[in-house]
Amino acid sequence: MSILQMDQEYVAGTYKRFPVEIVSGKGSRLVDANGKSYVDMGSGIGVTAFGFGDEVWMAAVTDQLGKVQHTSNLYYTEPCAKLAKLLCEKTGMKKVFFSNSGAEANECAIKVARKYSAEKKGLDCYTIVTLVNSFHGRTLTTLAATGQEHFHQLFQPLTPGFVHVPANDIDALKKCVAEFNVAGILMEVVQGEGGVLPLTEEYLTAANAIAHEDDIPYMIDEVQTGNGRSGKLYSYMNYPIQPDIVSTAKGLGGGLPIGATLLGEKVQNVLGYGDHGSTFGGNPVSCAGAVSVVERLTDGFLFDVRKKSEYVFSTLTGVPGVESVTGLGLMIGVKTTAPASEVVKTCMDRGVLCLTAKDKVRLLPALSIPMEDLKYAVETLKKTAEELA
Numbered sequence: 001m002s003i004l005q006m007d008q009e010y011v012a013g014t015y016k017r018f019p020v021e022i023v024s025g026k027g028s029r030l031v032d033a034n035g036k037s038y039v040d041m042g043s044g045i046g047v048t049a050f051g052f053g054d055e056v057w058m059a060a061v062t063d064q065l066g067k068v069q070h071t072s073n074l075y076y077t078e079p080c081a082k083l084a085k086l087l088c089e090k091t092g093m094k095k096v097f098f099s100n101s102g103a104e105a106n107e108c109a110i111k112v113a114r115k116y117s118a119e120k121k122g123l124d125c126y127t128i129v130t131l132v133n134s135f136h137g138r139t140l141t142t143l144a145a146t147g148q149e150h151f152h153q154l155f156q157p158l159t160p161g162f163v164h165v166p167a168n169d170i171d172a173l174k175k176c177v178a179e180f181n182v183a184g185i186l187m188e189v190v191q192g193e194g195g196v197l198p199l200t201e202e203y204l205t206a207a208n209a210i211a212h213e214d215d216i217p218y219m220i221d222e223v224q225t226g227n228g229r230s231g232k233l234y235s236y237m238n239y240p241i242q243p244d245i246v247s248t249a250k251g252l253g254g255g256l257p258i259g260a261t262l263l264g265e266k267v268q269n270v271l272g273y274g275d276h277g278s279t280f281g282g283n284p285v286s287c288a289g290a291v292s293v294v295e296r297l298t299d300g301f302l303f304d305v306r307k308k309s310e311y312v313f314s315t316l317t318g319v320p321g322v323e324s325v326t327g328l329g330l331m332i333g334v335k336t337t338a339p340a341s342e343v344v345k346t347c348m349d350r351g352v353l354c355l356t357a358k359d360k361v362r363l364l365p366a367l368s369i370p371m372e373d374l375k376y377a378v379e380t381l382k383k384t385a386e387e388l389a
């Protein structure tokens with residue numbers, strides 16, 4: 001039985017996989033079971049921030065593995081404490097709760113917002129406002145937060161108390177806050193799964209002001225946009241806004257599961273003993289890897305991320321077969337004239353792995369992708385988009 005057949009027989013059929021078995025990776029290159037090499041423009045959906053088999057990350061992880069791989073949260077460990085300190089120092093946030101995924105990081109954010117508002121404004125203040133076309137995760141609560149009906153079908157009833165308003169519509173947000181007893185506002189700075197759609201600066205600053213005026217915790221979902229992806233440490237740092245809660249995951253761990261919910265001044269002491277927890281949360285191996293990632297997201301490194309971003313935007317914008325290029329940093333959506341799935345398939349045949357988001361080709365390369373690999377991938381995409389148009 002081939003690996004492909006074995007997977008199809010025994011793994012739950014939730015993923016429409018490409019018929020490719022990946023066996024190894026180094027830097028921004030992946031190798032399949034036939035020995036074919038690809039330039040990877042997906043980094044495991046924005047996870048392997050420093051590429052595959054990154055030496056610094058591997059040393060941090062294996063060093064910790066040799067000491068202790070897990071302890072439970074009954075005891076202190078160095079990587080967890082160090083990572084929390086590093087994240088707080090780099091963001092100005094005050095405390096961190098660690099979990100294992102983006103959905104869990106959002107669950108924690110929602111719990112904090114609800115408890116803060118329940119204590120301040122009463123138990124009937126529980127409504128969480130999110131945006132149409134958003135994506136916040138797959139648990140029943142984060143699905144309720146996700147403003148895309150097609151994810152909800154046949155899973156009702158979801159967690160109650162969520163309303164969705166159209167993105168970039170300030171009046172709709174104002175009306176919603178006036179109508180409901182709002183406990184929190186949650187949004188992505190760039191809607192990732194929704195099609196790599198950035199919110200406008202005007203909207204973000206208005207939402208920030210609306211939330212702060214009414215003492216509503218303002219939550220930014222940085223699961224995909226965070227950890228250098230946007231060209232800043234966190235994408236909200238591209239704008240003059242100050243969230244109270246930031247959730248993140250994906251790129252933080254550099255390849256191991258981790259989620260983090262960063263709590264600002266206003267909500268820093270909302271969670272007390274027993275209010276929340278996670279068996280694996282703060283795992284020392286994941287945290288050691290994450291420390292090695294966050295330590296290297298320096299101003300100089302992020303400057304290079306923005307340079308690479310400019311290269312991708314300028315190479316693909318306005319060329320035949322490309323209708324638009326959107327996004328921030330190295331989180332880029334390319335609307336091709338040809339269907340995105342066909343472009344991705346042909347790029348794959350040509351040795352370049354891309355993602356899709358809605359009707360777009362989505363690029364989330366390793367932040368450290370070598371310029372020559374990036375050039376090869378972008379030129380291949382450009383040529384393919386034009387030929388298939």
Ligand SMILES: *Cc1c(COP(=O)(O)O)cnc(C)c1O
Pocket residue numbers: 100101102103104106135136137138188192193221222223224225249250
């Ligand atoms: C991927 C993603 C999530 C969910 O993260 P998981 O680790 O799959 O639970 C939540 N929010 C955003 C913005 C994401 O991109």
